Amino acid sequence: MHEKCGVVGISLDGREAARPLYYSLYALQHRGQESAGIVTHDGFQQYEHVEMGLVGDAFDSEDLAALNGPQGIGHIRYPTEGGVNECCAQPFSVSFKSGSLGLAHNGNLVNADEVRDTLAALGHAFTSAGDTEVIAHDLARNLLEADLVRAVKSTMDRIHGSYSLTIMHDETVLGVRDPQGNRPLVLGELDDGYVLASESAAVDTLDGELIRDVKPGELIVLSPDGAGYDSYQLIDAPQTAHCFFEHVYFARPDSILNDELVYDVRRELGRQLWEESGIETDVVMPVPDSGRAFASGYAEAATEAGAGTEFAEGLMKNRYVGRTFIMPTQDERERAVRLKLNPIKSTIRGRTVTIIDDSVVRGTTSTQLVSLLRDAGAEEIHMRVGSPPIVAPCYLGIDMASRDELIAADMTIEEIEAEIEADSLAYLSIDAITEALNRSRADLCLGCVTGEYPYDVEGEATDRDVTRPTVGRETSHGD
Ligand code: SF4
Structure with a gap:
């Protein structure tokens, strides 16, 4: 399960934007490893470099030197289930009668086919299957x-789904977040300009100051001289639909989303996990690295409650092995877990163990972990999970398994416990998530754990009053 994309946009007062964009993409690398791209503008023309691979492989010094101009946008992308896909690497750029346009998208539209069909009927030719185009x-x-702001509003009136976009129209950089704010986007200030990015960690990397989250339905226009920005609240939705998994898993722990440090939220979720399903064992350990903050909160709460549970690292990660989900077959994924993690036997042998992970998708990793710990001599293995069971797929920009691959889609917790051969298994409740995030259910996307989505996804239930916009070209440009 992985985020498909990260986006960034920068406008500076004269300094070349290519290197700051490159560093920002490095900071967002966890959000995508398939391709990386930068588009810049020097006031006269647009420059672009988009390549497959990690940020460090996609650019060399010459590539960066050729990206002229103090404004630009960048994008990193994660592979889809079908594998690498060059046509969908971003930013997507196009030249047209009114200038040049570059677009970087994080999220997924649920009415892209309808909009594409309407535009195709009007003579537009498409080169990719992607919704960014x-x-x-x-x-x-x-x-x-129409002018820039009214044109963006008109597009927002027509598209439906999840999107955080950075856009470059000639030398003007924009940031837009969908009306329900499903994917994150933040605004930051640099000494000589402004930055828009998927996560505040990118702003930190540039030694900038986080200003705030871009609001759902808001358009931010960075001035081309890097001196400021304008804000336009283009659509006000009655509810938000922030992806709760950004806080649980996708975002970097050092990022601040919706005014909360992700690391603190994960520790609080770990504390809640102890409150809801804590069990006293000799040792509590995280699945590295994803379970670390949860396990530290869990162990702290256990200690406060007087449990004699020791917090320890019992699994060591080989950092040079690619993430398991890059492996296309189930067999290769299973082998990759063994390559990736090695147990510290002296911490585990003859002891009762609680192992903490952030989520369980297919159950493959959990089964392998329990088997690893059993082989290392654990007496009992209790698994605690920092999110509710995932029962449905994500249609909103996360590369998740399909419904028939999700272990919790048609198995009870007891059945999963037996399947992974743990002595006990417990997940966090949805109420604990809403409490830790300080948000009501109505303001979060919980689609993958409830099967009810905050957008009108064809063939799925929705948990609110949402309808797709009419996609005809008669839509007005608004005020
Ligand atoms: S369905 Fe799940 S992963 Fe997808 S946006 Fe909603 S909460 Fe996030």
Whole structure:
């Protein structure tokens, strides 16, 4: 299960934007490893470099030197289930009658096919199956008839789904977040300009100051001289739909999302896990690295409650092995877990163990972990999970398993416990999530743990009053 993308946009007062964009993409590398791209503008023309691979492999000094101009956007992308896909690498860029346009998208539209069909009927030719190109074509068309802000509003009125975008129209950099704010986007200030990024860790990397989250439905326009920005609240939705998994898993622990440090949220979730299903064992250990903050909160709460549980690292990670989900077959994924983690036998042998992970998707990793610990001599193995069971897929920009691959889609917790051969298994409740995030259920996306989505996803239930917009070209440009 992985985030598909990270985006960034920068506008500086004269300094070249290519290197700061490159460093920002490095800071966002956890959000995508398939491709990396940067598009810049020097006031006269657009420059672009998009390549497959990690950020460090996609650019060399010459590539960066050729990306001229103090404004630019960047993107990193994660492989889809079908494997690498060069046509969908971003930013997507296009030149048209009113100038040039570059677009970087994090999220997933649920009505991209309808918008594409409408535009195709009007003569637009598409080169990819991606929804970013759909947004780019729609926006380019609107820019022929309206100013920048009204053109963006018109596109927002037509598209439906999850999107955090950084856009470059000639030398102007924009950031837009969908009306329900499903994916994150933050605004930061640098000494000589402004930055928009998926996560505040990218702002930190540039030695900048986080200003705030871009609001759901808001458009931020960075001034081309790097001196400031304008904000336009283009759509006000009655509810938000923040992806709770950003806090649980996707975002870096050192990022601040919705005014909360992700690390603190994860520790609080770990504390709640102890409150809800704590069990006294000799040792509590995280699955590295994803379970670390949860395990530290869990162990702290256990100690406060007087449990004699020791917090220890019992599994060592080989940092040079690729993430398991890059492996395309189940067999290779299983082998990769063994390559990736090695137990510290002296911590485990003859002891009762609680192992803490952030989530369970297919159950493959959990089964392998329990087997590893058993082989290392654990007397009992209790698994605690820092999120509720995942029962449905994600249609909103997360590369998750399909429904029939999700272990919790058709198995009870007791059945999963037996399947992974743990002595006990417990998940965190949805109420604990809403409490730790300080948000009501109505303001979060919980689609993958409830099967009810905050957007109108074809063939799925929704937990709120949402309808897809009418996609015809008669949509007005608004105020
Ligand atoms: S379905 Fe799950 S992973 Fe996807 S956006 Fe919603 S909460 Fe996040």
